[in-house]
Amino acid sequence: MGGHIIETQKLSKDFVRGGRSFRAVNEIDFAIDEGEFVYITGRSGSGKTTFLNLLAGLLEPSSGSVYIGGKDLKEFDDKQKSNYRNSYIGYVPQSLGTMPNLTVLENVMLPMSLYNNSKEGVGRASALLDKMGILNLKDEFPKSLSGGELKRVLLARAIMNSPKILIADEPTSDLDKTTTDGIMSVLKDINSSGTALLIVTHENDILVHSDCIYNMDDGRLVK
């Protein structure tokens, strides 16, 4: 439980459907270290998103634990949990949108403005949008952006606070090859600068430059 950024032990999540309980995440032991690049693949419904939501502290485990820097996430108070979500990890969920009434730039700056409204935020958010190739859209509102452009806004927002780890659920799904290549190249840059990456994907052709690939099979994570 020492030096890992995130570690899980016998992590499980049960859901109830049709009056019956089933195990969506089944006793997963997992660890990711500083600067690692890890992929998780697996069929639809195998438990990948549930696992990421447990890591992000958005779901409570039914049993087992998530350890952050050696401390059980269950023991975090609200302030520690919100610090964890705002600055330790960057999470890009599969489907959780931008704020419709904020511009692209304001959306990217959102995590930083939760702390303060510093002007340096504008500089950093603009630099990230530039890296993503969408700086020209900074004053637009999300409703006028394409799916691929929105994904890049969410990625930029997730790395705004220089997290130790970026967790992204299907960051390139439904995107064309050029956009996918652009996003993957930004992710590799982020990884080279020391941020660990944990990426869920269905797309086998992006599975390169990875330290490690896991497969989720019916709630179990297999290397």
Ligand SMILES: Nc1ncnc2c1ncn2[C@@H]1O[C@H](COP(=O)(O)OP(=O)(O)OP(=O)(O)O)[C@@H](O)[C@H]1O
């Ligand atoms: N809140 C919930 N209540 C009941 N069942 C749920 C709930 N959330 C997810 N499930 C079920 O748990 C299983 C795992 O879902 P999960 O979203 O983790 O799969 P996934 O591997 O991410 O799938 P996909 O690749 O399609 O996104 C699925 O059978 C899903 O229907």
